[in-house]
Amino acid sequence: MIRQLLLPALLVLAACGQQGSPDIELHNAWARPTVGQAPAAVYVTIDNKSGSDDRLTGAFSDHAAMAMVHQNEFIDGVSKMRMAGEINIPAGETIEMTPGGTHVMLEGLRAPLKPGDRFDLVLRFKESGDKTVKVTVMKPEGQ
Amino acid sequence: MTRLRLVLWVMVALAAVGALSLVLQSRSPTVRETALGTIGGPFTLTGSDGKPFNSATLNGRPAAIFFGFTHCPDVCPTTLARLVKLRRQLGKGDDALSIVFISVDPERDGPAEVGSYAELFDAPVVGLTGSPADIEKVKKQFGVYSAKAPLPGGNYSVDHTATVFLLDSNGAFVATLSPQEGDTVALDKLRRIAA
Numbered sequence: 001m002i003r004q005l006l007l008p009a010l011l012v013l014a015a016c017g018q019q020g021s022p023d024i025e026l027h028n029a030w031a032r033p034t035v036g037q038a039p040a041a042v043y044v045t046i047d048n049k050s051g052s053d054d055r056l057t058g059a060f061s062d063h064a065a066m067a068m069v070h071q072n073e074f075i076d077g078v079s080k081m082r083m084a085g086e087i088n089i090p091a092g093e094t095i096e097m098t099p100g101g102t103h104v105m106l107e108g109l110r111a112p113l114k115p116g117d118r119f120d121l122v123l124r125f126k127e128s129g130d131k132t133v134k135v136t137v138m139k140p141e142g143q
Numbered sequence: 144m145t146r147l148r149l150v151l152w153v154m155v156a157l158a159a160v161g162a163l164s165l166v167l168q169s170r171s172p173t174v175r176e177t178a179l180g181t182i183g184g185p186f187t188l189t190g191s192d193g194k195p196f197n198s199a200t201l202n203g204r205p206a207a208i209f210f211g212f213t214h215c216p217d218v219c220p221t222t223l224a225r226l227v228k229l230r231r232q233l234g235k236g237d238d239a240l241s242i243v244f245i246s247v248d249p250e251r252d253g254p255a256e257v258g259s260y261a262e263l264f265d266a267p268v269v270g271l272t273g274s275p276a277d278i279e280k281v282k283k284q285f286g287v288y289s290a291k292a293p294l295p296g297g298n299y300s301v302d303h304t305a306t307v308f309l310l311d312s313n314g315a316f317v318a319t320l321s322p323q324e325g326d327t328v329a330l331d332k333l334r335r336i337a338a
């Protein structure tokens with residue numbers, strides 16, 4: 001019985017592995033501290049070291065009820081934060097999320113973030129599958 | 144002679160007002176509709192201690208006023224942290240400039256919320272909120288726009304003017320800081336009002 005379950009599971013895992021042909025690396029994931037029920041913004045640098053394009057399609061964290069990729073825009077001096085949709089990560093390029101631009105927003109944090117905290121964030125890519133990065137909570141001035 | 148000088152000064156003042164309003168028009172269209180000289184003015188809101196906070200409390204030193212909300216994870220902490228950094232770069236201590244955060248989300252932000260949010264920055268920041276009517280009034284005074292924007296999961300974000308308003312030590316509006324201008328430009332403006 002266990003064998004019968006194990007084989008399909010291994011096949012699925014193998015399929016996932018094959019899917020990860022583009023070579024995505026995540027670096028420098030950081031967030032500012034938070035208070036109360038307020039959400040957090042995580043900034044990550046995504047490095048596509050492969051020769052083919054990939055797409056960021058979603059985000060997850062055990063540290064929060066919900067993770068969403070957001071885009072901020074300034075229109076006529078007004079700041080607007082919206083869902084980013086899928087983000088293209090072109091072959092050989094590095095995409096750095098920065099304050100006031102793109103971030104991964106964490107809603108429903110397990111606990112407010114304190115400087116020095118570290119936790120895992122998973123980014124899901126269309127070709128490379130799930131990639132995990134350690135987020136470091138910085139001092140309020142950030143980077 | 145004195146008369147001529149006076150006339151000249153009036154002309155200089157008029158030119159300065161004209162130039163500043165041109166700058167404002169090009170930099171931040173959201174404040175365009177409020178004529179210069181009518182931006183700002185006295186207000187009474189609620190401090191983080193829950194007591195009324197009169198804007199006259201800010202007189203005696205220049206102030207940088209930013210409108211935001213505590214559930215804002217990106218632009219608001221970035222702007223407040225930037226103001227704290229710029230004040231440090233001024234090199235005149237925390238008394239050289241008041242940094243004021245006014246919530247445009249009074250439904251979620253009570254005195255305790257704005258108080259603990261203002262404490263996040265390891266430096267003095269004045270957190271203010273008020274009744275929805277109080278907040279509407281002060282928004283109108285500064286020509287600030289805000290509107291709720293729903294998020295998946297039932298929560299909401301708030302679209303809001305991200306311009307910082309600089310007041311002189313008499314509480315008069317003198318200039319704006321834009322989130323997109325460089326720190327050098329911003330620091331120059333702060334030096335002028337904190338001279």
Ligand SMILES: [Cu+2]
Pocket residue numbers: 041070081103104105216217
């Ligand atoms: Cu967000």
